[in-house]
Amino acid sequence: xxxxxxxxxxxxxxxxxxxxxxxxxxxxxxxxxxxxxxxxxxxxxxxxxxxxxxxxxxxxx
Numbered sequence: 001x002x003x004x005x006x007x008x009x010x011x012x013x014x015x016x017x018x019x020x021x022x023x024x025x026x027x028x029x030x031x032x033x034x035x036x037x038x039x040x041x042x043x044x045x046x047x048x049x050x051x052x053x054x055x056x057x058x059x060x061x
């Protein structure tokens with residue numbers, strides 16, 4: 001019986017944490033994808049940055 005009560009308490013705690021996280025997440029944020037490049041700040045809509053991608057070296061490939 002004690003284990004059931006501990007399980008219920010842990011489940012309630014997890015649900016409360018998820019509700020708090022969901023309320024703090026912006027409504028425009030989709031699955032946590034960054035819509036801007038971390039290096040230059042250009043809007044990329046989740047794809048690779050065209051500016052920063054050109055700067056990377058691909059070893060002639």
